Amino acid sequence: MKQVKKRRWVTVVVVLLALFVLAIFFSGLISLASGAGRGAGNVAIVPIKGVILTSGGGFMQGAAVSGEIVQQIEDADANPDIRAILLEIDSPGGAPVASNEIATAIGRTNKTTVAWIRESGTSGAYWIASATDYIVADPLSITGSIGVIGSYLDFSGLLTDFNVSYERLVGGQYKDVGVPYRKLSAEEKRYLQKKIDLMHGVFKDAVAKNRHLSRSEIDVLATGEFFLGMEAKNVRLVDELGGKREALGYVERTLNMTAVPVVYERESSLIESILSSVESKFGAPKVQVSGMKATLQ
Amino acid sequence: MSLNLPQERVFAASPPLWKRFVAFLADLFILDAVIGSPFQRVVPAMTGGFGDTMEFLNARPDIAVSLSLVMLAYGLLAVLYFSILEYRLGATPGKMLFGISVRGEEQRFSPYILRNLPMLLIFPFFILLFIDVVYILVRKDSRRLSELISRTSTVQYYAL
The missing domain is CATH 1.20.5 (Single alpha-helices involved in coiled-coils or other helix-helix interfaces)
Known part of the structure; x- marks a missing residue:
């Protein structure tokens, strides 16, 4: 029994x-077929979450891939129903080219653009935010960090301890500069520093132009220092303290309309749609740094 | 040495309506937990939230097709839930909890599909649901119309 x-x-x-x-x-299947997530509205919300990269992504990495974001911005720009684009930013920054691509795409739109910074909008993410017409951040948002980092781990000492040597075979004296298996010479360090300074200069110029800051003003702010939202407002790096409501409020005041937001997201594959039905919210994105790679973080 | 005791005599009769109703509610609760949760992500994403659904649907009639697909999928899975379990085990978990079961005149699967077609939440099947309720209330044996058509019945076994 x-x-x-x-x-x-x-x-x-x-x-x-x-x-x-x-x-x-x-x-x-239904989610995929219906393109669920993009309904009617007049304000396109484009999320920028995670590390900003030119490639990667996939359903488990949590990166903000510039090609996809640029496409979403262009789609929103081409949609006659959309009157404004709201970038929802929660990113520590990322690769310089990827950040510049998105900032350039924002600059090319003819629509009102607003950046809404949530937990984090630093470095490359701030570059993107600065390209919009208006920036709203929470008083406790972490923003700014207008700088470039190219630091990496030097394993040469560890290799020596294990009696492993690095055989240098290069054509061109700077070909292997930045490999983690040998120390940098002073000349090489100057060489890399020059590149970083160049990138930093481009970054500073872009922010200065976008935020209407003088050279001297940006030089004071662009030390890589991060600012809380309330501090950033005092130095004119953000325009208003608040959240989504304030960001949409700006759109409504500027365009004299009622904002109806609609989220523009990357279209998922069938597997992603199926898995997203059961998975919980992603954790922090994983970033692999191999060798020397300059990032805006 | 077998004692050859008289076997327990049982007879089947229609269970009280409240038992059938509460058993049905229990099954709906299980259904919602198991097959409702994957659809919960899809529907708000389409409509932006249940609160604005009617307003949204008026603005976007094309989304109504997608919502219909969701209802159809949900209904199909509900039909499978009731049909498979009633055919294989004679009862769903809700019915088992209250000691009621389903009995069919034929040992085939199709009558069990037929009796559960009202669970399909699309026109015209959901009309059967309302007709079924009326039939339960007016008939002396409390059989649904879909039970009459499929030649099945919901019973409770009583021991004499």
Whole structure:
């Protein structure tokens, strides 16, 4: 009798599991087919979350891929129903080219653009924010950090301890500059520093132009220092303290309309749609740094 | 040496309506937990939140097609839930909890699909749901129309 009862409940559990899997499959399929997530509205919200990169992404990495974001901005710009673009930024920054691509795309739009900085909008993410018409940040948002970093780990000492040597075979004296297996010479360090300074200069110029700051003003601010939102407002790096409501409020005042937001997101593949039906919110993005790679962080 | 005791005599009769109703609610709760949760992400994403659904649907009639697909998928899975479990085990978990079961005149799967078609939440099947309720209330044996058509019945076994 007990065996019969046990078998019955096992059958129930098996059937429920099978139905659950089918439900996930159907919901993923419907989500994909309907393009769920992009309904009607007049304010396109383009999320920029995670490290900003030119490639990567995929459903597990949590990176903000510049090509996809530029596409979303262009799609919003081309949509006659969309009157404004709101960039929802929660990013520590990322690669300089990727950040510049997005900032350039923002500059090319003819629509009102607003940046809404949430937890973090530093470095490359701030470069992007500065390209918009108006920046709203929470008083406790971390923003600014107008600088370039190219630091890396030097493993040469560790290799020596393990009697491993680096055989240098290069054509061109700077070909292997920045490899972590040998120390940098003073000349090489100057060479790399010059590149970093160049990138820093481009970054500073862009922010100065976008935020209408003088050279001397930007030089004081662009030390790589990060600012809380309330501090950033005092030095004119952000325009208003607040959140989504304030960002949409600016749009409404400027365009004299009621803002109806619609999220512009990357279209998921079938697998991503299915998995997103069960997965919980992603954690922090993983970033791999190999060798020397300059990033705006 | 077998004692040859008289076997327990049982007879089947229609269970009280409250039992059927509460068993149905229990099954709906299980259904919502198991197959409702994956769809919860899809629907708000389409409509921006349940609160503004009607306003949104008027503005975007094309989304109504997608919502219909969600309802169809949900209904199909609900039909499978009831049909498979009633065919294989004679009862769903909700019915098992209250000691009621389903009995069919034929040992085939199709009558069990037929009796659960009202669970399809699309026209015209959901109309059957309302007709079923009326039939339960007016008939002496409390059988639904879909039970009459499929030649199945919901019973409770009583021991004499």
